[in-house]
Amino acid sequence: MEKRLISLLDTTLRDGEQAPGNAMTPEQKLRLALMLEDAGVHTIETGFPASSSTDFIATQMISSQLKKSSFATFSRALVKDVKIAIDAGGVSDRHLVMLVATGSDLHLKNKRHITREQGLTEIIEAVTYAKDQGLQNVAVGIEDASRGEYDYIESITRTSIKAGANQIILADTTGYATPTSFGDLVRFVRKISGPDIKISTHCHNDLGLGVANALEGLKAGANEIQATLGGIGERAGNTSLEQIVANLYYKGDEYGLYTTARLNKLYKAYITLQDIINLEESRMQPLFGKYVFSTAAGIHQQGILNDPNTYEYVKPQDLDRERQLLVTRHSGKTIIRHLLQENFETHNKDEIDYLYDKFIFNQQSSMCDDLNDFKQKILSELESKSTEEAVL
Structure with missing residues (x-):
């Protein structure tokens, strides 16, 4: 089966940065942007230029130094925002201007205090202005699309495309959707938009479904996922970039999808x-957590020492990480045998039992030793024990 290429838009520097405690300087954003480019991320969102001079400067810096990746800027569906985004990032086929449209009646009434018709007028004016300035890539992001009524989502989609947008972003802004409902939404918009319009997912993780919803969106016909490193972002965060890349890396054949991003x-x-x-x-954060490639339980360590595949489906080396065996009170005798053999030490059953009872079985604390420290403990103990026995 021929696999379909999926593009990735990283929004760590915009949506990820919006969360409390995540502010970055332009120089820090540039540093991360270059690392994301090196990882093969297709489009890097630089920020919201109209919101602050910091984001304006970051956009200037990043857009001038990226060599392979495209970049995106965020704007409200307002001509003045688009003008500032263009001033910051320029007009080129590498600049994606993303306009946020209000997608639900709840947001129209209680946040924006505007009607559906006014919302559509904003889209027409902003998209038309962007296209008139020569921008080739204009996206309309439908905020709170997962809680929007289908008839209005259809109106936004048709209006946006008619005005000149070539991309629709469907945002599950509050983490409201389930994989089933989000997949249905993507299929609905794909049917309206036709095959030539790019559809992106932008999912949040309030119910822990950010990755699942995004993957379901791909299966339903989306072309792109918007995500953040580590899943950082507002409230419970966004779709996790690394988890999406890992799913496509390990499960790409199953999905019929692939990405050129490098895990x-x-x-x-x-x-x-x-x-x-x-x-x-x-x-324990998937892929990036401190102990996700560490094992302490004896039965797991026995399996890994015999064949790492027994307990490692996701391979640490695929993420440029290392496997770690730790010794705790849940470890067994296998780890002691392994360490003695590794040091070319001869041993017998009584010695193994003695070391196990002294250092593992009788420990009540939350001890957690790495292998080198533990090896030194047991070797020193054997040496002391041998010396005592020789004296006696």
Whole structure:
């Protein structure tokens, strides 16, 4: 089966940065943008130029230094925002201007205080202005699309395309959707838009479904996923970039999809992001967590020492990470045998039992030793025990 290429738009520097504690300087944004480009991310969103001088400068810096990736800017569906975005990023086939449209009656009434008709007029004016300036790539992002009525979603889609937009972004802004409902929405918009319009997903993770919804969107006909490194973003965050890339890497044949983004480049970029925004380290975050490639349980360690495939479907080397075996009170005798053999130490059953009882079985604390530290403990203990026995 021929696989379909999926593009990725990274919004770490815009949507990811909007969350509390995630602010970055233009120089820091540039550093991350270049790392994302090196990882093969197709489009990098630089920020919201009309919102601050910081985002304006970041857009100027990033757009001038990217060599392979395209870049995107965020704007409200207002001519003045589009003008500022163009001033910052220029007019080229590498600049995607993304306009946010109001997609639900809830937002129209209670946030914007405008009618559906006024919302459509905004889209027409902003898209028309962008096209008149020579921009080839104009996207209309439908905010809160997952809670929008289908008739209005259809009106926005048709109006946007007629005005000149060549991309529709469907945003599950509050993490409201399920894979079934989001897939249905994408199929509905794909039927209206036809095959030549790019459809992007922009999902949030409030119910933990950001990745699942985005993947379902791809199956339903979307061409692109918008995501962030580590899934950072408003509230519970966004679709996780690395999890999407990993799913396409490991499950691409099953989905009939692929991406040219490089999984082994993303962890280094994430570590840089952590350092920049002082992001707390997670123990068990998929792919990037501190202990996701670490094993402490004896039965798991026995399997991994015999054949890593027994407990590693996702391979640490695929993410440029390393496997780690840790010794805790849940470890078994296998790890002791392994370490002694590794050091070419001869041993017998009584010695193994003694070391296991002393250092593992009788431990009540939350001890967690790496292998080198633990090896030194047991070798020192054997040496001391041998010396005592010789004296006796």
